[in-house]
Amino acid sequence: MMLSTLGPDGSARLRESPDRLREVSGEVEAMGVKVLAQYALLGQWDFLNILEAPDAATVAKVATTLAARGTLKTMTLPIVEIDDLIAALEDGVGTD
DSSP states (O other): OEEEEEOHHHHHHHHHOTTHHHHHHHHHHHTTOEEEEEEEOSSSOSEEEEEEOSSHHHHHHHHHHHHHTTSEEEEEOOOOOHHHHHHHHHTTTTOO
8 A cells, every 4th residue: 555645746746636636547557566556535535546566676666656746745564464363373373
């Protein structure tokens, strides 16, 4: 999951060209990350993106590339499906 918030330049660019959101999704996918869903948010963060990537390093590359433009800030969080968490707990993960 990637949360992002726009800076002043990013807000101005989005106001001038709302389709830029779709262009950025295409750029993200070209870096090897699939965009599963996107949501606009009201509050501290402007957007929530649900991503699928081969590994954490690929997500880090995307976040760094996007942030380097100076138009937004990101925060990434790994997501664990509930069934996977239950299975891991049942297997005794984290026990001695």
